[in-house]
Amino acid sequence: MGTEKSFIDRIISSHYFQKAMEKAEAVFMHDKLGMLGLLQKALVKVQELAATSNISVVKLLNHYIVLFSELIKAYIAGTYKKLPAITLVKMVAVLVYFISPFDFIPDVLPFVGFTDDLAVVLWVGKSIKNELDEFEKHANV
Incomplete structure (x- = not known):
């Protein structure tokens, strides 16, 4: 029996997510204003989708x-x-990945195009659930 990668493992090991991580590291370390622009783009995209x-x-x-x-x-x-x-940095990478229309599953594909975006968002969200809960209490988000 072979060892097949899970869907999330295939996404995070993809060229697309690796590029998102590289960009996230650079933006996080050296471009706080650019990071705010990234946040704005992600919020606009998700609001349009919602x-x-x-x-x-x-x-x-x-x-x-x-x-x-x-x-x-x-x-x-x-x-x-x-x-x-x-x-x-992982959260920033997820946002970079989310705003990119061309990723593991291109966003232009109806219905399935956001499957990979949702998967990486949930992957990070689940991995830091306790920290997110703590932040929500702190910030009253």
């Missing part, structure tokens, strides 16, 4: 994108520093 769809997975995606954005903004502002930098 406005055109009423399905619960889009609402979940919207929740996490907004939460990640608020946490990153709080980190930049210096009001919340409880997460390690690598965790914040």
Whole structure:
């Protein structure tokens, strides 16, 4: 029996996600203003998606994108520093990946195009659930 990679493992080991991680590291380390622009693009994209769809997975995606954005903004502002930098870089990478129309499953494909985006958002969200809950309590998001 072979060892097949899971869907999320295939996405995070893909060229697309690796490029998102590289860009996230560069933006996180050297371009705070660029990071704020990235947050704005991600929020606009998820709001547009939420406005055109009423399905619960889009609402979940919207929740996490907004939460990640608020946490990153709080980190930049210096009001919340409880997460390690690598965790914040992963959140930024997810946002970079999310706004890119060409990724593991291109967003232009109806219905399935956001499957990979949702998978990486949930992967990060699940991996830091306790920290996100703590931030929500702290920030009253």
